[in-house]
Amino acid sequence: MDRQFLEELEKIAGPVLRQEPMSGHTTFRVGGPADMLVRPRTEQLAPVIRLCQRYGESYCVIGNGSNLLVGDGGIRGLVIETLARDEDATVRGERIEAGAGMLLSRTAQTALAHGLCGMEFAAGIPGTVGGAVVMNAGAYGGEMKDIIESAVVIDRDGNERELSAGELELDYRSSCILRNGYLVKQVVLHLTPGEPAAIRARMEELRIQRTSKQPLECPSAGSTFKRPQGYFAGKLIMDAGMRGYRVGGAQVSEKHCGFVVNTGGATAEDIRKLIWDVSGEVQRQFGVALEPEVKMIGEFTRDTAEEED
Numbered sequence: 458m459d460r461q462f463l464e465e466l467e468k469i470a471g472p473v474l475r476q477e478p479m480s481g482h483t484t485f486r487v488g489g490p491a492d493m494l495v496r497p498r499t500e501q502l503a504p505v506i507r508l509c510q511r512y513g514e515s516y517c518v519i520g521n522g523s524n525l526l527v528g529d530g531g532i533r534g535l536v537i538e539t540l541a542r543d544e545d546a547t548v549r550g551e552r553i554e555a556g557a558g559m560l561l562s563r564t565a566q567t568a569l570a571h572g573l574c575g576m577e578f579a580a581g582i583p584g585t586v587g588g589a590v591v592m593n594a595g596a597y598g599g600e601m602k603d604i605i606e607s608a609v610v611i612d613r614d615g616n617e618r619e620l621s622a623g624e625l626e627l628d629y630r631s632s633c634i635l636r637n638g639y640l641v642k643q644v645v646l647h648l649t650p651g652e653p654a655a656i657r658a659r660m661e662e663l664r665i666q667r668t669s670k671q672p673l674e675c676p677s678a679g680s681t682f683k684r685p686q687g688y689f690a691g692k693l694i695m696d697a698g699m700r701g702y703r704v705g706g707a708q709v710s711e712k713h714c715g716f717v718v719n720t721g722g723a724t725a726e727d728i729r730k731l732i733w734d735v736s737g738e739v740q741r742q743f744g745v746a747l748e749p750e751v752k753m754i755g756e757f758t759r760d761t762a763e764e765e766d
């Protein structure tokens with residue numbers, strides 16, 4: 458590891474965590490050590506990328522780790538964690554400007570406080586604004602695509618540029634961000650004025666639906682698979698007889714078969730194998746291909762993460 462790189466990194470972004478267990482940075486609560494992990498503030502993101510570029514250091518970006526399966530072998534190079542729990546958004550009329558690391562739930566509360574509607578669907582999604590753009594996160598009939606006006610992204614050379622909603626190529630649980638190797642720095646959301654009592658009531662209604670249907674008491678990464686055209690992943694898995702199916706500490710949730718949960722002590726390899734078994738069985742019984750929604754990064758026992766991503 459280049460000492461000079463570490464010193465410069467620390468000057469830009471503060472403390473560099475070494476051999477940091479990724480299990481502490483993912484909602485699955487699994488994942489081996491990252492060589493290095495930093496938590497830059499929004500304005501420090503581009504300088505960190507430029508430093509990595511100058512030293513030829515590899516990096517990956519994470520938000521709240523709520524859609525991530527990190528391999529047990531951990532991550533080589535630098536992890537840039539954008540999550541900023543205490544960050545606030547700027548509200549200008551019907552627009553909210555939020556840094557990538559701001560939690561969606563906090564942003565939705567800001568919208569509520571300013572009588573802006575359109576973010577109710579996002580209040581219970583446990584990701585950051587940046588991660589939600591990457592994934593075009595959505596729930597209960599709403600998705601980020603409906604409310605994003607533009608985003609500032611940073612390319613692999615550290616250059617910033619503003620992309621319109623159209624240029625982000627937002628589609629079902631995808632965008633152009635990962636394909637182009639961009640980092641989302643900041644997002645502008647365009648909402649509509651609404652009645653705070655009605656916004657609050659809708660959020661509460663969705664919260665109750667979520668807690669009654671989803672296994673929120675166990676570590677998971679939400680829906681493990683994308684919804685295949687014309688089907689529901691959870692129903693296919695249930696009909697395939699895989700409700701409660703286990704590999705080590707990983708299990709198809711009994712409460713919602715679309716969720717894989719860590720019942721305690723699961724390894725990334727347990728989860729990866731379970732995902733593989735479930736999709737294989739659904740394909741065998743129904744001829745439907747299940748594609749993981751969860752992003753797999755880092756080193757797995759067998760190096761299959763890249764091909765499944």
Ligand SMILES: Cc1cc2nc3c(=O)[nH]c(=O)nc-3n(C[C@H](O)[C@H](O)[C@H](O)COP(=O)(O)OP(=O)(O)OC[C@H]3O[C@@H](n4cnc5c(N)ncnc54)[C@H](O)[C@@H]3O)c2cc1C
Binds near residue numbers: 518593596677
């Ligand atoms: C209990 C539970 C419920 C969930 N419910 C929903 C739901 O209803 N709807 C839904 O869509 N999702 C849901 N999710 C999944 C998850 O919360 C979303 O996909 C969320 O948008 C991920 O955001 P994140 O910040 O955690 O991203 P991460 O998981 O940290 O990262 C996801 C991907 O985005 C990349 N990334 C993250 N931030 C950036 C950035 N700033 N710039 C560039 N790349 C970045 C990462 O490299 C990775 O490839 C749920 C998850 C859980 C655990």
